[in-house]
Amino acid sequence: MSAVAQRNLIEIRWHARAGQGAKTAANILAQAALREGKYAQSFPEFGPERRGAPMQAFNRLSDEPFYMHSGITEPDIVIVVDPRLMETIPVTDGLKPNGWVIVNTHFSPEEAQVRWELKPFKVATVDASAIARETLKQDIPNVPLLGAFAKVTGLVSLETLQSDTVHRLEKRFRDRPQVIEANLKALERGFNEVSWVDAQVFEPILAEPSQIAFKSWTELQEGGIIPEPSTSLLYRTGSWRLERPVFDPQKCVQCLMCWLVCPDSAIVLESGKVVGIDYDHCKGCGLCSLQCPPKAKALTMVLEAEFDKK
Ligand code: SF4
Numbered sequence: 001m002s003a004v005a006q007r008n009l010i011e012i013r014w015h016a017r018a019g020q021g022a023k024t025a026a027n028i029l030a031q032a033a034l035r036e037g038k039y040a041q042s043f044p045e046f047g048p049e050r051r052g053a054p055m056q057a058f059n060r061l062s063d064e065p066f067y068m069h070s071g072i073t074e075p076d077i078v079i080v081v082d083p084r085l086m087e088t089i090p091v092t093d094g095l096k097p098n099g100w101v102i103v104n105t106h107f108s109p110e111e112a113q114v115r116w117e118l119k120p121f122k123v124a125t126v127d128a129s130a131i132a133r134e135t136l137k138q139d140i141p142n143v144p145l146l147g148a149f150a151k152v153t154g155l156v157s158l159e160t161l162q163s164d165t166v167h168r169l170e171k172r173f174r175d176r177p178q179v180i181e182a183n184l185k186a187l188e189r190g191f192n193e194v195s196w197v198d199a200q201v202f203e204p205i206l207a208e209p210s211q212i213a214f215k216s217w218t219e220l221q222e223g224g225i226i227p228e229p230s231t232s233l234l235y236r237t238g239s240w241r242l243e244r245p246v247f248d249p250q251k252c253v254q255c256l257m258c259w260l261v262c263p264d265s266a267i268v269l270e271s272g273k274v275v276g277i278d279y280d281h282c283k284g285c286g287l288c289s290l291q292c293p294p295k296a297k298a299l300t301m302v303l304e305a306e307f308d309k310k
């Protein structure tokens with residue numbers, strides 16, 4: 001049974017070295033959550049781009065849509081793929097009180113708490129490197145850690161992770177089924193071998209949802225500068241469009257999410273309110289429609305061919 005109570009938005013931060021598979025693991029986790037009907041995100045953040053350099057990967061999982069795209073600074077769960085990182089990187093920075101740290105180590109959760117001063121947090125440990133060496137024949141601990149995550153949190157099931165693993169590997173290793181078998185074994189062992197301090201089982205992960213202070217656009221720092229404006233007069237990117245967003249002002253709640261995400265500044269504002277679309281420069285990417293809250297649904301993508309007929 002899992003140890004983490006269900007909550008609306010769970011934020012997860014992976015700490016690893018490039019090449020240990022944290023980006024892939026975060027990706028698989030998001031895919032599995034999507035398959036189980038959740039909303040999910042995964043993305044990595046690399047420093048110096050070389051194998052062995054410290055990197056982070058992030059996941060957000062929720063039962064409801066969310067609109068954040070920033071890096072995660074106040075996670076609910078931290079997964080430490082390489083425990084040696086804890087000697088140089090403050091991996092628990094911003095971790096919520098009551099948050100979880102899942103560590104790849106042969107130490108018990110109690111020993112890990114003392115060794116890395118993790119006392120304020122809940123700690124789960126699994127020797128993912130040993131499992132990976134025994135099953136995959138190389139030290140790539142991401143797969144057993146995913147199994148451990150499923151057991152500790154219950155946020156995704158082992159079965160979904162297993163079917164996603166098969167789906168991901170079957171094309172590449174069609175003639176080497178033993179590789180797929182080894183990955184499934186690594187997942188299952190991570191699930192079965194993770195341990196945490198018994199007294200902490202079933203405590204809710206946290207009481208309060210995170211509070212995020214959003215700046216208004218006038219408070220944001222100035223971004224890129226265009227030294228020679230007016231090229232947009234020459235390049236009418238609207239001619240690239242296959243679909244166009246159709247705006248319904250009656251349904252619009254003026255949240256301005258469409259304006260925020262449009263890469264071509266093609267959402268037309270008047271007195272701070274959305275009034276329409278600049279079709280000369282809208283290239284039909286559909287981002288505005290995706291971000292428009294489902295309850296409003298004020299932007300609908302329609303095939304350009306439909307307009308040609310009229
Ligand atoms: S479809 Fe893309 S380019 Fe056009 S308005 Fe929407 S976000 Fe902007």
Ligand code: SF4
Binds near residue numbers: 254255292
């Ligand atoms: S995202 Fe939708 S509801 Fe929000 S301002 Fe744009 S059109 Fe209106």
